[in-house]
Amino acid sequence: MKYSLYFAPTSKDVPSEAEIISHKLMIRSGMIKQSSAGIYSWLPLGFNVLKKIEHIVRKEQEKAGAVELLMPTMQSADLWIKSGRYDDYGKEMLRIQDRSSRQMLYGPTNEELITEIFRSYINSYKDLPKNLFHIQWKFRDELRPRFGVMRGREFLMKDNYSFDLTFEEAKKSYNNMYRCYLKTFLKLGLTPIVLRAESGAIGGNLSHEFQILAKTGESTLYYDKELENIDPSKANIEKLQDYYAAVDDQHNPSECPINEKQLKISKGIEVGHIFYFGTKYSEKLSALVQTSDGKNVPVEMGSYGIGVSRLVGAIIEAFHDSKGIIWPDQVAPFYVSILNLNTKDLKCNQESEKMYSNLCNINIETLYDDRDIAAGSKFSDHDLIGIPYKIIIGPRDIKEGRVEIENRKTGKKNKLSIEEALNYIIKKSKDSQKL
């Protein structure tokens, strides 16, 4: 993408409403624009990252055996009245009437709908287990939306629902998702810490929340430092759940089962939550399956959520410096920038164009800064946007056939020949795809 054609309205100034760093950086880098309290437009850069995160979440769901579908944002109140949550959910639920005065609502979650879908098609234990997910916008009319996209009223969530015949099977599904979540957050470059949780409005008795480490996080976590070095593809999930982890109000130093050396204290942000809730909805909505001995029993369910739009903010909270965002390679909106430092220099233009088309030809996402502005502004913009690598093409070095590559994270610069630079980026890009 040529910067001159792109739409990334960066700025030095931040509107005074932004308080936390991710919110400020998202506004400054032109990722989002607030539309009203807790509701945002996603500008190209923000949308790009959102899709990348969504993609990684989706792939991990699929690997774990979940199947994607898409349920509507608008739901009829009927099912919610049946489940009893139409009254329970309170003012957080946005209620609307359609033209014929039917009660509608903008879905804050989808247990009722998915149960109804399941009920309509599945009647036999032979069709179990099933695990269905979708990635859809939700609306919760929060008492107080804040922190930009981290706590919006409208937000993008991946939610999935497991259906099993027995508790034992349901627990397997639950642990399967537990593993899947660890993998997902690691894939995003984050460090997940899992806590036992209250199950809240969703209901149920087996529940964990997934936090990711970020020095500016909201909650303070106390946990066994071993949890930072988990390999979820090998670990035994039941055993993992025995490790100590607590948020500050659960943590009691005198009762803490691990010694001081093992205990680590860090800040975290909640990005996922999983619940087992058994037959709570299947009973109320008559989602029954027939067992091998001919009985009809309510299906055992669990639900699992990842805040996809929240993750955009959370990742920035985890990875930034005084200059701006530092995207992990997997979610960066572009993999590499070309900074043409002088667009009036023939050689700079030629070599920049050539580099750009070479990178495009091998499908490396490139932002080519061809704007006629001061070099310093380009450096600042690309640092702010957080693209992992810069290829700096300026008149000074290009005369000698050289360009400079800068690593956004380390700040390290390398002078290389044009060809070396291209190969370097190709190699790095391949390495990062293996992650």
Next chain:
RNA sequence: CGGGGAGUAGCGCAGCCUGGUAGCGCAUCUGGUUUGGGACCAGAGGGUCGAAGGUUCAAAUCCUUUCUCCCCGACCA
């Protein structure tokens, strides 16, 4: 929902107390000089002062109502 704060140019703010020509910085536009870490000179455009009502010869400024946004708390992906 309780407590606090703010709405004046795209953004950040001053002006309000003590009523009388709406201002500053950044951004934008034009011309020129620049271009290796947010350039410089010269010029220009841009406002129903959140909205409604009231007081007054006169309201950004005083009064009333209202809307919106932000911060702290309780709740949450």
